[in-house]
Amino acid sequence: AAMELPLSHRSVTRAAALAAHCACYQRGGPGRGLALRAVRRASRQDIDDVGRKYHLELVLEDVLDKDSTVNCTAEVLYHLGHKNVAPDVQFTIEGELKNTDEADNIFYNRIKSLEIELVAENIPDSHGNISPEMEPIHLLAWVASGYVIWQNSTEKTKFQLAQIKHVKQVKRSDEYLEFDYVILLHEMVSQEIIPWQMTVLWHPQHGVQVTQDSRQLKHASE
Amino acid sequence: MKILPVFATLVAAACSEQLFVGDQVLRITASDELQITLLRVLGEQAELQVDFWRHPTSPGLPADLWVPFPSLQAVKIFLESNSISYSIMIEDVQELLDEEKKTMTRSRRIQRSTSMFDFASYHTLDEIYDWMDMLVDDHPSLVSKIQIGQSYENRPLYVLKFSTGGSNRSAIWLDTGIHSREWITQATGIWTANRIAEGYGQDPSITAILDSMDIFFEIVTNPDGFAFTHSSNRMWRKTRSINAGSHCVGVDPNRNWDAGFGGSSSSSNPCSEVYRGPYVHSESEVKAIVDFILGHGNVKSVISIHSYSQMLLFPYGYKKATAPDYEELNELAKKAVTDLAAVYGTQYTYGSVADTIYMADGTTIDWAYENGVKYSFTFELRDTGRYGFLLPSTQIIPTATETWPALLDIMVHVLEHPY
Numbered sequence: 001a002a003m004e005l006p007l008s009h010r011s012v013t014r015a016a017a018l019a020a021h022c023a024c025y026q027r028g029g030p031g032r033g034l035a036l037r038a039v040r041r042a043s044r045q046d047i048d049d050v051g052r053k054y055h056l057e058l059v060l061e062d063v064l065d066k067d068s069t070v071n072c073t074a075e076v077l078y079h080l081g082h083k084n085v086a087p088d089v090q091f092t093i094e095g096e097l098k099n100t101d102e103a104d105n106i107f108y109n110r111i112k113s114l115e116i117e118l119v120a121e122n123i124p125d126s127h128g129n130i131s132p133e134m135e136p137i138h139l140l141a142w143v144a145s146g147y148v149i150w151q152n153s154t155e156k157t158k159f160q161l162a163q164i165k166h167v168k169q170v171k172r173s174d175e176y177l178e179f180d181y182v183i184l185l186h187e188m189v190s191q192e193i194i195p196w197q198m199t200v201l202w203h204p205q206h207g208v209q210v211t212q213d214s215r216q217l218k219h220a221s222e
Numbered sequence: 223m224k225i226l227p228v229f230a231t232l233v234a235a236a237c238s239e240q241l242f243v244g245d246q247v248l249r250i251t252a253s254d255e256l257q258i259t260l261l262r263v264l265g266e267q268a269e270l271q272v273d274f275w276r277h278p279t280s281p282g283l284p285a286d287l288w289v290p291f292p293s294l295q296a297v298k299i300f301l302e303s304n305s306i307s308y309s310i311m312i313e314d315v316q317e318l319l320d321e322e323k324k325t326m327t328r329s330r331r332i333q334r335s336t337s338m339f340d341f342a343s344y345h346t347l348d349e350i351y352d353w354m355d356m357l358v359d360d361h362p363s364l365v366s367k368i369q370i371g372q373s374y375e376n377r378p379l380y381v382l383k384f385s386t387g388g389s390n391r392s393a394i395w396l397d398t399g400i401h402s403r404e405w406i407t408q409a410t411g412i413w414t415a416n417r418i419a420e421g422y423g424q425d426p427s428i429t430a431i432l433d434s435m436d437i438f439f440e441i442v443t444n445p446d447g448f449a450f451t452h453s454s455n456r457m458w459r460k461t462r463s464i465n466a467g468s469h470c471v472g473v474d475p476n477r478n479w480d481a482g483f484g485g486s487s488s489s490s491n492p493c494s495e496v497y498r499g500p501y502v503h504s505e506s507e508v509k510a511i512v513d514f515i516l517g518h519g520n521v522k523s524v525i526s527i528h529s530y531s532q533m534l535l536f537p538y539g540y541k542k543a544t545a546p547d548y549e550e551l552n553e554l555a556k557k558a559v560t561d562l563a564a565v566y567g568t569q570y571t572y573g574s575v576a577d578t579i580y581m582a583d584g585t586t587i588d589w590a591y592e593n594g595v596k597y598s599f600t601f602e603l604r605d606t607g608r609y610g611f612l613l614p615s616t617q618i619i620p621t622a623t624e625t626w627p628a629l630l631d632i633m634v635h636v637l638e639h640p641y
Contacts, residue, residue, distance in 0.1 A: 008533075008571035008578050017607070035608055038569065063608060115254035116281045126405075126456045127344050128614030133283060160607035162457065184457065186610055188531070189580045191474070191495035193457045 002043040012042040014158045015054040019074035022089040025146030030107050030136030031100030033063040051080040070095045078155045086151045104204040107136045117169040144200040147210040158188040176201045244291035247312035251284050341413045361419045371510030374463040377445040379510050384437040393436040394523045401459045402447030404529040406613045411441035413622035461505050465492035473499035477584040478508045482540025485583035523597035523636045524590035531602035532570045537591040539575030540583035558628035565624035597636050
């Protein structure tokens with residue numbers, strides 16, 4: 001039987017954050033990122049020999065246009081006992097997301113036409129600044145990190161992208177854009193800052209894809 | 223685009239009143255390495271007297287070039303003939319300066335010397351310590367600075383005391399920056415301390431509070447960590463104490479307090495971000511506060527300010543049990559977050575630490591609560607993760623502004639419910 005949960009309970013906010021990251025990964029791009037705005041309803045169900053399933057009703061917002069929100073229903077199933085299995089996340093988004101074709105094409109053409117591959121560091125900088133030119137690069141990392149976060153989440157974790165340490169464009173002969181990122185993930189429960197490498201592919205029509213990722217070691221000074 | 227540095231840069235460049243009529247700043251984007259080289263060469267032409275405010279470093283990233291009026295035509299012809307794309311960022315530098323001068327003169331007339339301080343930027347430790355002295359100078363009968371101890375690396379631990387007199391009055395303790403990477407907290411602390419000082423005699427609530435009670439405010443609670451976030455690692459959280467037998471440095475100052483110390487919600491591993499330390503109050507930064515509060519004997523509220531998550535929390539963190547004052551603390555938290563949301567719509571959640579964020583042992587507010595300080599709260603300021611610790615400085619004043627009514631609600635409640 002499903003049990004209603006108080007909306008501000010830590011288990012709810014963790015499951016909701018995870019669902020939002022997944023929705024963002026599936027639907028986001030350099031011109032659109034989705035973030036959790038609010039939890040409207042939450043319940044939980046223990047399934048014998050399987051795990052724990054959360055039913056959530058969420059509101060997601062477009063990070064570039066806070067007035068643009070959509071409703072989302074999600075189910076998050078954390079598997080019992082299996083530490084290395086990603087949770088199952090299913091979600092449905094109600095309503096239309098803003099069309100970003102124009103911005104996507106501008107970004108796509110701008111990067112495709114660079115003679116020298118793009119390289120950048122520390123986005124945002126220490127003061128939280130992101131230059132307008134780097135916004136799509138940051139948003140792309142935000143979206144792609146949704147995949148890494150999903151793959152590494154448990155009921156006892158809550159991840160966010162803390163910073164892009166380093167990003168380098170990798171030129172391809174096909175139509176895709178490829179970026180090699182080293183990001184810092186912040187895990188709220190342990191408070192750890194975890195460097196993570198991810199290879200991200202993007203194309204305006206084909207969405208975002210993380211083709212490779214690996215957790216990095218922290219340096220002694222950190 | 224920042225206004226203040228524009229003025230500062232040009233004032234630095236000209237000792238006397240030099241006119242910049244017709245000068246422009248161009249935003250130039252080189253598309254390849256050749257263009258980068260051409261731009262560098264352009265910058266080196268002494269007779270043109272151009273100056274890069276943002277240097278050309280790599281293709282695709284903008285460079286900003288100040289061009290004096292006499293050189294404009296030559297520079298633009300050069301750029302156009304080499305197909306280097308540019309746009310005019312500032313059409314007339316003198317106009318911009320005239321505007322800026324007007325704004326600064328205006329703000330100087332309204333306030334006094336602490337207005338030279340830019341509350342909308344993040345500052346270094348030295349700048350904050352200098353500002354504290356300015357605040358005391360500006361409000362000598364209200365504000366004093368006391369030193370409660372020293373950090374591991376021997377930096378002074380300063381507390382601002384707001385008092386209108388009396389002897390050992392009931393007091394409210396506020397701290398920011400115990401976790402050094404949470405920069406929005408020290409920045410909010412500065413703004414808030416200023417607001418308290420300016421508010422006495424003007425704002426009825428703060429006047430009523432200070433007429434009966436004292437406020438103690440430690441703005442940089444972890445100065446070693448804070449200096450480290452500036453010099454080496456922006457994401458540093460802990461103190462900078464050396465751990466015997468480990469290459470890892472630092473103890474989590476919010477797991478080092480004697481309340482549920484040593485539980486499973488902190489770590490015994492010095493390399494962990496939630497390392498509790500070798501024993502309770504091992505950190506001089508923590509011990510100084512413990513000694514101060516116990517020595518004072520009349521502290522009625524402890525409000526410890528952190529970021530991020532947008533939450534207002536109260537005990538317990540170290541156990542799931544409901545605190546004896548749960549109902550009252552919960553109602554007060556609810557009121558405070560409602561008043562916070564009324565400012566800009568920022569939504570906070572509230573509840574006990576254990577229920578709302580995570581189990582955590584050895585924390586400041588659990589210690590305070592178990593030592594008789596009923597009104598013990600932790601704020602987690604903006605945001606919810608979009609920028610996290612790297613909150614843009616443009617959000618400093620909005621964050622401080624919205625948090626103020628919530629702080630006032632708690633302080634007024636403390637005033638009206640003596641115990």
